[in-house]
């Protein structure tokens with residue numbers, strides 16, 4: 360059995376056409392899950408504004424899970440993809456995403472506590488969807504020079 364099956368090696372870049380290395384597939388899934396979770400935050404926010412009482416708790420709990428998920432993914436990427444072309448780039452993008460998610464959570468908390476910051480929180484959320492989409496695109500590019 361092959362060691363480090365989940366670690367993409369430089370040699371994995373040379374694949375037959377149409378074949379996706381397992382590690383690249385894994386990172387595609389991880390980044391798409393992060394993208395979907397950030398998008399879900401917008402849906403929870405909409406439900407919150409429509410007056411559904413459960414939506415606020417869902418928005419808050421997802422924020423905590425998102426930060427945890429992004430930090431874990433960033434550390435995992437930086438530790439395992441160092442020698443893979445585009446690997447460090449993906450790791451740094453995920454780290455940046457984690458930091459911005461933390462900032463977004465702080466802004467959301469301030470807004471919920473009466474500061475007039477929703478004007479910043481909402482477009483920042485849209486920008487985060489864009490950044491997560493960039494990370495997903497970067498995962499598709501793993502292993503390419």
Ligand code: HEM
Pocket residue numbers: 397400401404405407408415416418419421422423425426460461463464465467468470471472473477480481484485487
């Ligand atoms: C497009 C995306 C988003 C929209 C439209 C949105 C909208 C909102 C709204 C309307 C509130 C309520 C503020 C108030 O009560 O005055 C809120 C609160 C909050 N948001 Fe967001 N949000 C988005 C994304 C995010 C993301 C990505 C995070 C974090 C990862 C986040 C974290 C929070 C937190 C922690 C609160 C405070 C919740 C509480 O204490 O009950 N939001 N957001």
